[in-house]
Amino acid sequence: MIEVENVHFSYPNGVEALKGLSLVIKNGEFVAIMGQNGAGKTTLVKHFNGLLKPSEGIVRVNGVETTKTSVAALSRNAGFVFQNPDHQLFSETVEEEIAFALKNFGFEKEAIEKRITWALNLLGLAQYRKTSPFLLSGGERKRVALSSVLAWNPETLILDEPTIGQDYQQKEKLRQFIVQMQTQGKTVVIVTHDVEFVAECNPRVVLMKEGTVVADGEGREILTTPEVLSQSSIVLPQIAQIFMKLTPLGLPKNIIDVYEAKEIVLKALEKRRK
C-alpha cells in the first residue's frame, strides 16, 4: 500500500512540483497517472520508491515512511522503470544489465540465470542476450530497462511512460503482463500519455494538473469526460471521440472499447430499422 498525505515537493531551483497532494494506492491496484507535461507525474512516482522525499507531508510504503528507510530497501519492493531508458542502462550486454540488480539483491547464481532467461523471453528479447543495449532500437532499449526490473519480481511496479516506442504487439504483451501481475496481487502504477493504451486496459485513472490531483476514478468514466480531460491536456481516445459525435443518434457516450463499440452500433442500427 502506498499512502501519500498532503505532500509538497520543491526542487532545489525553487519549482514547486507537488502542492499538497494526497492519494492512496492499495495493494493489487492498477493505476494510470495522467496529465500534461510538467504536471508533476514523474515527481510523484519518484516518491514511491524513495528516490525523492517530500519537502512537507508524508509518504508511506507498506506502512513505512520513506524518510525513515533507504532507496535500496524500498527498491526491493518497488521496481522503477524510467521514462528514458538511456537514464537507466549502462552495462556491456543485455544479460549483464539484467543481472546487475539481481546480484545486488543477493540472488544465487542459478536463480539469476533462470530469472534472466524468464525476463528476456517475456519481453521478446532472447536473441539480444549477448548484445550491447546501445546497439538496440529505442523501443528495444525500453524493454531491456523493463526486463531488468521485472527480473527481481518486485511487489510494486512503477513504469514511467512504458509504451513509448512500442508497437501494437508489444503494447498488447505489456497489457497482458500487467493483467497477470494483478492476478498475482501485485500493484502496477504507470505514468502515461497514451490514451489508447489506457482505454484498452481500463485501469483506475488519477489525473494530475499543476502538482495536484484533479480527477480520480474508473478509466472509462474519466476518459469519456472531455471537460475533465481538456484541463489536463489529454485528448479523448478515438472510440470515445466517435461516440461523442453520435450522441444525437441516442448512443451512449462512455464507450472506449472497440469491440463494445461494435456491439452497440449494430444493436442501435437494428433497433432503428425496426
Add this chain to the structure above:
Amino acid sequence: MVIIETKNLSYTYPGGTKPSISDISIKVEKGEFVLITGPSGCGKTTLCRCFNGLIPHFYQGELKGEITVAGIDTTTHETHAMAKSVGLVFQNPENQLFALSIEKDVAFGLENLGLPREEMRKRVDWALKLTDIYDLRERSPHEVSGGQQQRVAIAAVLAMQPEIIVLDEPTSFLDPLSAEKIFEVIHDLNKKLGITVVLVEHRLDLTAKYADHIIIMNEGKVCFDGDPREILSTEETRLIGVGIPKATFLYHILRKEGMNLGNLTPLSSEELAKLLQEAFEKA
C-alpha cells in the same frame, strides 16, 4: 518530382551480425507527407539516418545500394552538406541538444548557414513561437522536461527551413494535446510551404490522417508502400504489429458484420463518425 529515392539499400552497423535494413527501394515525391511505421526494431530509425547521411558518415558500417536525397548522393556527400536540404529530428532529443540556451540551440544551424543577423532573429523567433517555447528561450535545453526538449529539437530543424524534414517519433514525450498541436504545425508547413515530411510513428491514431503515403517496414524490409487507406485496409498490417487507428479498425469489424459503410476506409474519428451518421440516417 522524386525527392528521395533508394535502390536496393542495405546497411549493417559496425559489429552487427546482420543488416538492420536490407534491399530497400522506395521513392518519395516532393511535397508528400510520408508516414513510416512498423514493429519496434524493424529498421525505421536506421533508414532515417540514411536520409541525411549520418549513415554511413557518422555511424560507418557497411552501406550497399543507391540513395539520392534532394538530388544529392548521400554516400559521397558529408552530413553537413545535407543540412540545408534535410533536417532530422532524433528520437531522443538529448542526443541532439547541446547549447547553453534554447535560443542558441535553435540558432546554431542558421549560424552555420551564414545567414544575416536579422534573418536569423526572424527565423529563430518564428520557430520558437510555432513550437510554443518562445517563453523558454533563455533556459538551458537540459533543464527543461523531455517534452519541451522535443519541441526544441523540432524548432531547431524548422528554423533551417529545409526541403525535407525527417522526424523520428518526435512527440513521444509530449502529452496528447501538445503532440496533436505539433503535428498540426508540421502538417500546415507541409501544405503551405510544400516541405516534404517523413514521419516515423507507431501511434497511427494520432497521425494516419495526415499521411499521403505510408511505408510499413518489418525486419529491415519494406512490406507495404503506397496509399494509407488501401494499406490500412489489409489484415496483414495488423498481424505484423502495426497499430492501425481505432476508427479504421472499428470500420473494418463493422463491415465484416455486413454493415454498409462505403468503400473509402476512414483514417480518423471524424471520418468514421460521419460514415456512421449517414448509415443511421439511411436506416
